[in-house]
Amino acid sequence: MTNGEINRALGALLRRLRLPQLPSHIIDRDGRCMDMAGARWTFNVPTRYASFDWASRSDGNVIVGYAMRRWAAMLLTQQSAASAVNAVTAVVCALRGTVRDDSPEARGLRRSWISMSVIEHPDDLRVALCLHFGKSVQVLRTRKAMDEFYPLRSWYRWSAEILECLGFDGEFALNLDDIAVAARHSRMSVELEDDGSGPLWDTEVTVLRRALAEDRSPERAHVMERAAVALSLAYGRNPSNFCLLRETDLQNHLEGFDVPPEWVLSIPRIKKLGQGARRQFVEERVGDELLTMLQDLLVVNQSIDCGRHPRPIFLRADVASWRVGTGVDEYAYHMTIKEFLSLIRRFARRMKIVSPRTGSPLHLTSRRLRYTFATTMVELGVSRRQLATMLDHSDTQHVQVYYALKGSRMTRILDRAAAMRLGPLMKLFKGVPIGAGAAEARRVGASKQVRFVGDVGVVPPVEIGACGKAQHCSLDPPFSCYLCPKFQPYVEADHEAVLDELLRSREDRCQKLGLRPSVQMDDVIYAVAEVVQLVAGHDIKKCKST
Helix, strand or coil: CCHHHHHHHCHHHHHHHCCCCCCCEEECCCCCEEECCCCEEECCCCCCCCEEECHHHCCCCHHHHHHHHHHHHHHHHHCCHHHHHHHHHHHHHHHHCCCCCCCHHHHHHHHHHHHHCCCCCHHHHHHHHHHHHHHHHHHHHHHCCHHHHHHHHHHHHHHHHHCHHHCCCHHHHHHHHHCCCCCCCCHHHHHHHCCCCCCCCHHHHHHHHHHHHHCCCCCHHHHHHHHHHHHHHHHCCCHHHHHCCEHHHEEECCCCCCCCCCEEEEEECCCCCCCCCCCCEEEEECCHHHHHHHHHHHHHHCCCCCCCCCCECCECCCCCHHHCCCCCHHHCCECCHHHHHHHHHHHHHHCCCECCCCCCECCCCHHHHHHHHHHHHHHCCCCHHHHHHHCCCCCCCCCHHHHCCCCCCCCCCCCHHHHHHHHHHHCCCCCCCECCCCHHHHCCCHHHEEEECCCCCCCCCEEEEEECCCCCCCCCCCCHHHHCCCEEEECCCCHHHHHHHHHHHHHHHHHHHCHHHHHHHHHHHHHHHHHHHHHHHHHHHHHHHC
16 A cells, blocks of 8 residues: 555545654655655665565554554654665564464464454553554564564554554553563674684685786776775675775875875765765775786776766665656665675686685685685784774774684694695795706806795795896895796706795794794795695606606
8 A cells, every 4th residue: 555545545544643644755864755656665865776565564453454554654864775775674574473484373463464454443442452463572582683672662662652542551661671582693604603604714815805906807897896895895884885985085195296196085975864875985906916906997997988977886786766856866876785796706606716725616705705804804903993983983892802712713733735736726926937958048157046044943045946037126026026928937956845934933933933924934834835836747648758
């Protein structure tokens, strides 16, 4: 039923009780107009399609439907549209039951709901609704979904206070406070402990960063995938934050001055009390690699004309038709949360990223990247208040769980066997092994020879290879060399001695400085282990050829 149909059905009752009719539209908390005349309400949620179809739920009592819509209109003026639609959906599902639930209690609840539909007098409804409410609570307990009891209780208490004359019992509403509800177990704490949905391990972060660096596809969809993963890894925000980004949010604060640029990304805040979308921002500095990805995205986005609409960073190819004519028309070209999440999943599949830890395709989600960012910040020593700000939380209530995981996703023990197993999987070495007497080696001058003399301790000098870069190299030899594509390791060199020394120094740093400083050289260790096996394979081929 539409609001107009309910107004006509209850016309005489509303006039007698001097109650207002249901409106055809409303101005929500954010100052946007929302159409309420039809049977389907489309809420002004900028980051997703949020609607409620009253027509498919019109089998209940018309007085209850009136109270439900009055309550929804009140919520829209006080809360975000997303909170309002979630609350209305939860209450209707709690009262009607869900289609998936076919338990005896749920079937009884649906029969009770249908039987109430013929009640017309408020006094008769008062008794029937109290009995039905008790059945709803029982079904919620059976489903272990008592978190839905909170909006259900909120709706009944508001109705009992404002619409008691329609059959809502004020004393019954007070008794609802006595219903005990166990604290809901945090979904986040469960996921954080799970290997498949918790933070990425340090080795998985390494292969993910390598995939970002190697991806050079110019297709717009692929450029968006790179930017989505890089932003999530760099800032740890929710998908909603990134869906609200616009091209104007990326700015050089020192533009016009004869100094190096300072690029800043103004990220919109979300879920802030009394604040709508894009009302508050947090400025974050942008590193060179991320800046390149964002600028590449802005370039490929130029092929799309947004007309009068603002240009988002994550730009749809066409207008979202469901946004047209609503209060969120300005977000017509913005991606939804669902579309943004798809970008991250597609990147992992397209790049065929394999977890070195499990040997299986890496399960990559926005939530895992957020958890990874948070645990990394904890390991770097940021305070709870700082972490809450970084994650766009209003307080420190939800960040404590990350501190309990400190160091749990880092490789605590890295021995020779583990390095030799993980090295080829990490694929961090990008150079080409050569012979010390090869033509390439003879063309390299003495200044380009790379020598290893130890890490923490001193070892006999080892000529490990040559630098193939023609220009001056700004890297720090010899550790950075194994990760450089221009490095040419000698097949005759004792790379195993390098690996053994790096493993010894890692253990030494771990005992003296802790886990975080000790793992900083792990990428080099994996690359050296890969070179050891490549050189061994080269020797085997040489023996077979002779």
